Amino acid sequence: MKSLDLAKTQASGNPERPGWRQQWDQRTDRWMTSPRFYRWAISNPLTRWITRRRAAQLFQVMAGFVHSQVLLACVRLQVFEWLREQPRSLSQLAQHCRMSTAAMQRLLQSAIALRLIEQRGADSYGLGALGAPVAADPGLRLMIEHNAVLFDDMRDPLALLRDEIQPHMQAYWPYMNGDNPHGWEAEKVARYSELMSASQRFVIEELLAAYDFSGHQQVLDIGGGKGGWVLALAQHVPRLHLHLMDLPPVAALAAERMLQAGVSERVTVHGGSFISNALPSGADLVTLVRVAHDHPDAVVKALLLKIYQTLPSGGRLLLAEPMAQPAGEAPVGDAYFHFYLLAMGSGRLRTPAELRGLMLEAGFESVEPIANPMPLHTRMLLGQKR
Numbered sequence: 265m266k267s268l269d270l271a272k273t274q275a276s277g278n279p280e281r282p283g284w285r286q287q288w289d290q291r292t293d294r295w296m297t298s299p300r301f302y303r304w305a306i307s308n309p310l311t312r313w314i315t316r317r318r319a320a321q322l323f324q325v326m327a328g329f330v331h332s333q334v335l336l337a338c339v340r341l342q343v344f345e346w347l348r349e350q351p352r353s354l355s356q357l358a359q360h361c362r363m364s365t366a367a368m369q370r371l372l373q374s375a376i377a378l379r380l381i382e383q384r385g386a387d388s389y390g391l392g393a394l395g396a397p398v399a400a401d402p403g404l405r406l407m408i409e410h411n412a413v414l415f416d417d418m419r420d421p422l423a424l425l426r427d428e429i430q431p432h433m434q435a436y437w438p439y440m441n442g443d444n445p446h447g448w449e450a451e452k453v454a455r456y457s458e459l460m461s462a463s464q465r466f467v468i469e470e471l472l473a474a475y476d477f478s479g480h481q482q483v484l485d486i487g488g489g490k491g492g493w494v495l496a497l498a499q500h501v502p503r504l505h506l507h508l509m510d511l512p513p514v515a516a517l518a519a520e521r522m523l524q525a526g527v528s529e530r531v532t533v534h535g536g537s538f539i540s541n542a543l544p545s546g547a548d549l550v551t552l553v554r555v556a557h558d559h560p561d562a563v564v565k566a567l568l569l570k571i572y573q574t575l576p577s578g579g580r581l582l583l584a585e586p587m588a589q590p591a592g593e594a595p596v597g598d599a600y601f602h603f604y605l606l607a608m609g610s611g612r613l614r615t616p617a618e619l620r621g622l623m624l625e626a627g628f629e630s631v632e633p634i635a636n637p638m639p640l641h642t643r644m645l646l647g648q649k650r
């Protein structure tokens with residue numbers, strides 16, 4: 265199913281190049297891989313900067329794992345939170361992190377090179393430009409820690425691609441093995457729901473910045489997790505009535521959270537599966553946040569159809585999730601999400617055009633992209649039922 269879906273994408277997304285272009289590509293490949301071309305390009309002042317830039321880019325790709333481990337070490341040592349309070353000296357940091365000053369210096373030099381930490385004086389270290397967001401966001405730190413599970417599964421990328429290993433990521437996400445939560449360990453459900461809840465803050469800001477929710481009466485969030493999004497929406501538009509649907513053990517966590525936040529009267533929590541149960545009715549807006557990419561096309565198609573059927577005329581679906589970057593934009597997160605979803609064992613990263621196609625197929629008459637400030641981890645599509 266997975267590979268079929270992906271093959272379809274590639275067939276429709278990459279039109280064949282004309283014959284002359286293919287010959288040109290082949291000739292370029294031969295030039296670019298010849299040592300003579302390299303020697304010429306690096307010695308020519310007009311092309312040297314391109315050669316150097318490409319070499320630096322390739323080095324970044326090759327060293328990516330080391331870079332992310334430097335980041336993980338800083339997160340595990342809580343260096344960023346500590347530097348957020350005030351700059352520290354080498355010996356203070358070494359003592360705090362319980363390591364020798366030589367080891368600490370090595371980590372600091374690496375983190376400085378990656379702009380995670382900044383040297384502020386002869387013996388003073390503060391937050392770097394890329395360390396500051398990590399210091400500010402516990403959800404980001406949790407995701408960085410969680411990536412250790414993915415990297416473990418990617419230790420042998422060929423075994424992962426050839427389906428020769430049982431990835432730990434599949435055990436991390438119990439709903440990858442079906443939507444019957446009977447027998448799921450409560451601790452596992454709580455762990456993934458907490459990760460989602462902590463990392464949802466960014467997405468919530470994107471949603472609130474991109475769309476005016478005040479014109480709606482009732483909103484249903486499907487696969488809403490512990491309810492961070494419906495809670496934020498309840499606070500943002502105080503007269504809205506909200507519904508959240510998620511699998512029963514997750515819905516129980518959400519219900520508890522709504523009770524604690526004092527919004528239980530305005531937020532109805534429904535425990536159930538969007539695969540095997542009917543959707544709650546009454547909403548004029550459905551939100552689907554970071555859900556579709558977890559599932560194969562057949563499940564997404566059936567879900568979109570259910571959403572379409574449950575909406576009244578004029579009702580809308582707002583779909584938000586990471587999407588493959590459209591042609592012409594730098595595909596910063598694509599490789600990460602492609603492999604994340606492979607290790608998870610279900611779903612795939614879709615382009616906005618593919619998701620739009622699935623929404624149109626379900627019946628939505630108009631489906632348009634909604635611009636949001638940070639399209640790296642979330643993009644949005646809005647569909648309307650006539």
Ligand SMILES: C[S@@+](CC[C@H](N)C(=O)[O-])C[C@H]1O[C@@H](n2cnc3c(N)ncnc32)[C@H](O)[C@@H]1O
Nearest residue numbers: 443460464487488489510511537538539553554
């Ligand atoms: C990746 S999480 C996203 C959670 C939340 N929307 C967010 O952005 O943080 C996907 C959610 O979909 C829920 N889910 C998965 N399969 C489901 C199903 N068949 N029915 C209802 N919810 C489901 C999961 O329990 C989980 O809470």
